[in-house]
Amino acid sequence: MSDIQDIVGELDALTDENAEQYLTFILAGEEYAIDILRVQEIKGWNKVTTLPRTPDYLQGVINLRGTIVPIIDLRRRFNLPEIDYGPTTVVIVLKVFGEEHDRIMGIIVDAVSDVHNLKYDSIRSAPEMKGSVDNRFVTGLTTINNKMVVLMDIDALMNSAEMEVEPESI
Amino acid sequence: MSIDLSQFKQTFLEESNEGLDVLESGLLALDSGTADDEVIHAVFRAAHSIKGGAGTFSLTEIAGFTHIMETLLDEMRDGRREISKEAINVLLTSVDVLRELMAAARDEVSPEMARVNEVQAQLETVLNSTSADTVLTQDDPDNSAAAEQSAGWLIKFHPHEHMLRTGNDTVRMFKELASLGDLENSADLSALPEFEHMDPELSYLSWTIELKNNEQQGAIDKASIEEIFEWVEDDCDLTIEPLILSSASDESAPQNDVPPAEQSAVAAQETVENVTPIAAKADAKPALKASAKKKKITESGSIRVGTDKIDSLINMVGELVITQSMLSQMGDDFSMDKIEALREGLAQLERNTRELQESVMRIRMLPISFSFQRFPRLVHDLSQKMNKKIELKMLGEQTELDKTVMEKIGDPLVHLVRNSLDHGIEDPETRVAAGKNEVGTITLNAYHQGGFIMIEISDDGAGLPKDKLLRKAIEKGLVSEQENLPDEKIYDLIFHPGFSTADQVSDISGRGVGMDVVRKNIKELGGNVDVTTEEGRGTTFTIRLPLTLAILDGQLVKVGNETYIIPLVSIIESLEIETDNINTIAGTTEVYKMRDEYIPLVRLYDVFDVVPGTTRLQDCLLVVVEGDGGKAGILVDDLLSQQQVVIKSLETNYKRIQGISGATILGDGTVALILDMSGLLTLAKEIEPAQSYA
Numbered sequence: 001m002s003d004i005q006d007i008v009g010e011l012d013a014l015t016d017e018n019a020e021q022y023l024t025f026i027l028a029g030e031e032y033a034i035d036i037l038r039v040q041e042i043k044g045w046n047k048v049t050t051l052p053r054t055p056d057y058l059q060g061v062i063n064l065r066g067t068i069v070p071i072i073d074l075r076r077r078f079n080l081p082e083i084d085y086g087p088t089t090v091v092i093v094l095k096v097f098g099e100e101h102d103r104i105m106g107i108i109v110d111a112v113s114d115v116h117n118l119k120y121d122s123i124r125s126a127p128e129m130k131g132s133v134d135n136r137f138v139t140g141l142t143t144i145n146n147k148m149v150v151l152m153d154i155d156a157l158m159n160s161a162e163m164e165v166e167p168e169s170i
Numbered sequence: 171m172s173i174d175l176s177q178f179k180q181t182f183l184e185e186s187n188e189g190l191d192v193l194e195s196g197l198l199a200l201d202s203g204t205a206d207d208e209v210i211h212a213v214f215r216a217a218h219s220i221k222g223g224a225g226t227f228s229l230t231e232i233a234g235f236t237h238i239m240e241t242l243l244d245e246m247r248d249g250r251r252e253i254s255k256e257a258i259n260v261l262l263t264s265v266d267v268l269r270e271l272m273a274a275a276r277d278e279v280s281p282e283m284a285r286v287n288e289v290q291a292q293l294e295t296v297l298n299s300t301s302a303d304t305v306l307t308q309d310d311p312d313n314s315a316a317a318e319q320s321a322g323w324l325i326k327f328h329p330h331e332h333m334l335r336t337g338n339d340t341v342r343m344f345k346e347l348a349s350l351g352d353l354e355n356s357a358d359l360s361a362l363p364e365f366e367h368m369d370p371e372l373s374y375l376s377w378t379i380e381l382k383n384n385e386q387q388g389a390i391d392k393a394s395i396e397e398i399f400e401w402v403e404d405d406c407d408l409t410i411e412p413l414i415l416s417s418a419s420d421e422s423a424p425q426n427d428v429p430p431a432e433q434s435a436v437a438a439q440e441t442v443e444n445v446t447p448i449a450a451k452a453d454a455k456p457a458l459k460a461s462a463k464k465k466k467i468t469e470s471g472s473i474r475v476g477t478d479k480i481d482s483l484i485n486m487v488g489e490l491v492i493t494q495s496m497l498s499q500m501g502d503d504f505s506m507d508k509i510e511a512l513r514e515g516l517a518q519l520e521r522n523t524r525e526l527q528e529s530v531m532r533i534r535m536l537p538i539s540f541s542f543q544r545f546p547r548l549v550h551d552l553s554q555k556m557n558k559k560i561e562l563k564m565l566g567e568q569t570e571l572d573k574t575v576m577e578k579i580g581d582p583l584v585h586l587v588r589n590s591l592d593h594g595i596e597d598p599e600t601r602v603a604a605g606k607n608e609v610g611t612i613t614l615n616a617y618h619q620g621g622f623i624m625i626e627i628s629d630d631g632a633g634l635p636k637d638k639l640l641r642k643a644i645e646k647g648l649v650s651e652q653e654n655l656p657d658e659k660i661y662d663l664i665f666h667p668g669f670s671t672a673d674q675v676s677d678i679s680g681r682g683v684g685m686d687v688v689r690k691n692i693k694e695l696g697g698n699v700d701v702t703t704e705e706g707r708g709t710t711f712t713i714r715l716p717l718t719l720a721i722l723d724g725q726l727v728k729v730g731n732e733t734y735i736i737p738l739v740s741i742i743e744s745l746e747i748e749t750d751n752i753n754t755i756a757g758t759t760e761v762y763k764m765r766d767e768y769i770p771l772v773r774l775y776d777v778f779d780v781v782p783g784t785t786r787l788q789d790c791l792l793v794v795v796e797g798d799g800g801k802a803g804i805l806v807d808d809l810l811s812q813q814q815v816v817i818k819s820l821e822t823n824y825k826r827i828q829g830i831s832g833a834t835i836l837g838d839g840t841v842a843l844i845l846d847m848s849g850l851l852t853l854a855k856e857i858e859p860a861q862s863y864a
Contacts, residue, residue, distance in 0.1 A: 049841040050732065051820075051827055052778030053853075061824070063835045070824040103823045 018120045024113040024149055025092065028080045031113060031149045033142070038154055040093040040104060042112055045085050059108060064093060071106040072158070083110070096158040105158050116144055123151060136160065182223045183276050184472065189216040190272070191543060194265050198546045201258045210253075214243045220268070222400055231281055232271045237393070238293045239264050245297075259554075260292045262547065322351060322383045322413040323395055328358075328376035333405040335371055346398045347381055350390050354380040380413055473573060475533050483529050490522045531718055534574070538616045538625070539567035541576050545587055545614060552591050559598050559609040560591065566616040571623045572718040578695055579625070579715060582688040586627045586711050587612065589684070594631030594709050604706065606630070622697070623717055628710035634703040639663050661701050665689045693848065696722065696739055720817055724834075724844065726810035727793065730780045733842045735815055735834060736804070740795045740847040744809060747787050762792065762803045769794065769801045772854040777829065783807040797847035802854070817844060829853045 022033040048060030048071050057076035061068050071091060075082055088111035096103045123140040137157045142149050196213035217240045224232035239261060245251035267289045274281035325347075329340065347353055358376045368374070383389050392410060399408055497515045500508055542564050553560040595601075595610035602608050615626040636657065643649045643663050663669055667686040692699045697715035716722065716739070724735035725744075751763040752771070760771040771792075775782035784790065784807060792803040815834035820827060831846035 047840070049833070049843065050780070051824075051843070052780065052829065053827060061820070061833060061841050063839055063841050066818075066835065068818045068820060068823060068833045068835075068841055105823060 019117050020120075022116050022118050022149075022151070023092070024116060024144070025090075025109040026111045026113055027074055027078070027109050031144070031147055032109075033116070033118070033149045033151045034092075034094070034154055036115060038094050038096075040095055043091050043093065045089045045091055045108060062091075062106065064104070064106075067104060069093065069104050069106050071108060073108045075108070075110075077157075094154055094158070097155050098159055103158070114144075116149075118142055118144075118151075126150070179227050179275075182227055183272055186220045186223060186272055187269075189220050190265055190268055192216040194262065194547055195543065197258055197261050197265070198550055200253055201255065201550065210243070210247050214240065214247050217243055225397055225400065227275075229271075229275050231283075231286065232268065232275065235264070235268065235271065235286060235290060238290060238297065239268075242293060242297050257296050260289070260296050262550075263289050264293060323381045323390060323392065324411045324413040325379040325381060325395065326376075326407070326409040326411075327379060327399070328407040329373045329402065330405050330407075331372045331374070333402055334373045336402075336405060338402050338405070340373070340375075340377075343398050343402075344379075347379065347395065350381060350394060352382040352384045354382070376407075382413065473533065473536070479529065479533055483526070483533075486522060486526045486529055490519075490526060493518050493522055531572075531720065532570075534572050534718065534720070535570035536573050536576055537568045537570050538576065538623070539564075541580055541583060542567055542614055542616075544580075544584070548584065548587060549591065549612065552588065556591070557597060558591070558595055560595055561609050561611050563611060563613045564615075565613065569616040569618060569623060570717075571715065572720070574719050575623075575695055575715055575717075578691065579713070582691050582699075582713070583614075583625070583627070585684055585688050586713075587614070590627060590629040590631065590709065590711075594629035594633075596632050600632075618717070619714075622714050625713040625715070626710055627713075628708060630708040633705040633707055633709050634661055634664065634701070636660055636705060642669065658702075661703055664701065665699070695719065696737060698739075721814055722817060722844070723812065724815045725793070725812050726836075726842070727791075727804075727806040728783070728808040728810055729774045729778070729806050730782045732778075732780050733810065733836070733840075734774070734806075735842050735844045736793060736795065737831075737844065737847070738812065740797065742794045742796055742801065744791060744793045747790055747792050747805075749787055752787065764794065764803070767801070769803050770854070772802050772804045772851065774804055774806060777850065777854050777857060795847050797851040800851075802847075802851050804850075815842075815844065 021036040023036045023039050024031050024033045026032075046062065048062050050060040051058060051070070057073050059071040059073050061070050063069075074080075085108070089108060090112055091106040091108055092112065093104060093106045096105050123142045126135060126138045126141050129135055129138070137153050137160070139151045139153045142151060193213055193216045196209050196216070199209050200213070217236055221233050221236035221240055224230075224236060242251070242257065242261065246253050246257070251257070267286050271281050271286065334340075344353065344355060356378050358378065359374075361374045361376070362368070363374065381390060381395070395410055399406070402408075493515060497512070497519065500512055500515065504512075545564070546562055549560055549562045590612050595612065596604070598608040601610065610629065610631055612629045613626070615624075615628070617624055639660050640649070640655070640663075643660070643666075644651050646669070648663065648666060648669075649655060665685050665688075669685070689699050692713055692715065695715055696719070697713060699711060699713045701709060701711050703709040723738040725738055725741055727734050727736055745764075747762070752760055753763065753768070754760050760773075761768040762771050773782075774780075775785075787805070790805045790807060791809055793806055793809070794801060794803050796802075815836075817832045818834055820830065820833055829846055829850040830843050831849070832844045833841050834844060836842050
């Protein structure tokens with residue numbers, strides 16, 4: 001029953017101006033969502049070239065058709081227990097808007113899940129949080145199939161990841 | 171229909187900058203007396219088109235300022251004014267002011283008017299000084315009388331048939347005229363043909379326009395009328411006469427028959443009038459200055475590329491497409507008997523790709539004259555300031571190099587030329603006493619050598635004083651007294667930070683900051699600078715620069731599982747380690763004895779924190795490199811191949827990492843990091859103390 005409601009809801013959202021499409025992915029059993037327009041591509045994990053003297057969550061850089069793209073391991077970024085990369089492990093290549101210029105960066109997640117239409121009014125604001133995922137990185141919470149999904153602010157997350165490399169800039 | 175002019179503004183500014191260059195080089199040629207008539211015409215045209223363009227884009231400051239310059243140049247062009255040194259100097263300063271105004275226009279900030287006014291006043295002084303005596307006397311009374319009595323202007327405007335084809339619109343011009351005062355316009359239709367013979371693109375009409383001063387706007391400047399007709403000047407017959415209400419207007423001669431001098435005199439008068447209000451505004455200068463600093467729009471660079479370069483690119487892309495379609499056709503039904511054809515196709519593809527790469531690189535290549543062209547002016551100004559007589563020779567101006575390299579080499583070059591001027595060339599008396607020509611020569615020479623561009627800056631001046639250098643170095647404790655330095659090492663001391671032998675610090679050079687910066691900047695570009703000198707005969711600085719920053723020759727090295735690239739230019743040699751030659755200082759800092767010097771060892775795996783393949787020194791190789799801080803030996807597991815690599819920036823998507831200058835993509839598609847020797851060596855020094863505590 002709830003499935004049907006969801007489907008109807010999504011159909012509504014498709015034609016609705018007040019909705020946006022989100023890509024959801026799984027990280028340590030939790031589901032996160034990011035704006036799909038920011039996703040450049042999704043690719044399998046391959047060996048990266050490590051960069052010296054960078055935070056451990058920065059896995060390294062890959063060659064994406066001639067562009068050097070840094071890759072961030074989100075599990076490490078959020079201090080989640082590490083797992084071996086498996087067949088579902090993917091790199092989501094994202095466009096990140098920065099203050100000076102836009103960047104292409106990749107995040108490693110456990111698996112991609114689905115694409116959803118979310119209405120703005122279905123998004124709830126997140127409660128005050130502490131820890132590695134704090135409110136800066138979260139734009140809100142929503143419910144899909146009775147499961148909580150965290151909407152993530154990619155720009156805040158990736159730009160902060162970049163900031164922390166340089167301790168003197170703080 | 172209104173056209174958005176702003177889209178052309180960028181082009182105008184770029185073109186104007188070229189115009190300014192023409193102006194400047196022309197003026198310098200006039201100054202040295204080598205100019206013929208053509209030069210002064212070119213200079214005049216340049217000023218004229220800047221003025222016209224500025225008017226179109228409502229850059230009134232530029233237009234007004236250029237107008238005065240133009241007036242002065244016009245007199246010179248017609249031979250009514252002597253080309254004096256003062257005039258040239260003022261005109262050169264005006265070029266600088268125009269540059270500033272252009273920059274302000276580009277950044278959309280309000281220009282600093284104080285300097286503009288100052289120079290404008292200078293220009294007017296020059297303009298009035300002689301022209302007032304010689305020119306105004308001719309028909310000044312007439313003219314000013316006419317201007318005073320006239321209640322407006324009578325304009326006879328007869329466009330040539332083809333005027334409309336150039337995109338000029340008479341209606342628009344009339345509208346502008348009408349905005350100046352009361353307009354009465356009568357058209358002469360006599361030339362209008364029968365309707366069936368009429369060509370809609372031609373202009374058959376002529377007009378007689380009475381433009382009367384109206385009370386609100388006051389008297390009309392003749393210049394503002396001329397400005398409206400500026401673009402059609404050559405495409406019409408135009409007379410502008412003062413309109414005298416009481417007497418018959420044909421009493422005064424048609425203006426075009428009057429020598430242009432009169433016009434310029436009028437213009438001069440007008441500008442004098444114009445100046446006063448602006449000068450009054452000078453009080454508001456601080457405010458303007460503040461606003462000028464507030465806004466800084468980032469400059470979007472552009473390159474002018476010759477059509478031949480583009481044509482050849484298109485040809486190559488065409489070939490590439492043909493090769494590609496050939497290969498894909500082969501792939502559709504491939505059998506083993508076609509392997510030979512496939513190989514051939516691939517070879518062709520490789521050739522196409524390489525050619526294409528070279529051509530694309532060539533687009534970024536510009537002749538070094540872009541960088542050299544500022545020197546005639548610099549030498550002119552400085553030699554005057556220092557009362558030296560100097561001739562500048564420039565050779566190999568067509569030698570091409572990468573635009574980015576060119577932009578970064580400008581300042582070091584200026585520094586070296588200033589140095590030659592200040593320290594190198596002696597004053598005329600000393601030169602004559604030394605039996606030399608009193609005119610000193612500075613030569614700029616550029617040429618290609620291998621994959622590098624060489625730039626030589628040589629003077630025939632005093633040369634570097636070896637003894638003085640050595641004494642100074644001993645004084646500063648850079649070398650000990652007993653030390654026996656080879657000559658080249660002594661001369662090399664001038665690149666040492668804080669080292670100056672100038673007896674007197676001038677505002678041009680001598681503070682000892684500079685040569686070290688010059689060397690540092692050039693090294694950052696992957697090049698080098700050396701000096702050779704002969705006392706009493708002159709000094710030559712030789713700069714060696716890579717042709718492009720996009721590609722470098724690299725040595726691939728292996729450390730653990732990582733592949734790094736060391737730029738070949740930094741490598742002095744590579745050797746196997748003899749453990750006997752390794753010594754430690756304070757137990758931790760390792761140095762390696764190489765022939766007669768000790769060089770610090772850098773364990774790359776420590777610095778970069780990677781798992782090494784081996785820590786046994788016997789199994790490692792030592793790559794001796796030279797960075798900013800001197801030589802060092804870098805420990806690597808293995809040397810791989812040498813190859814040309816295309817430099818990709820890490821900053822595009824990430825940020826700069828110390829010790830790494832960029833990344834590249836290897837043949838197998840993986841990314842390899844390119845080491846930056848200077849950064850790496852600094853880094854190695856930083857982490858050393860941490861180790862010693864461990």
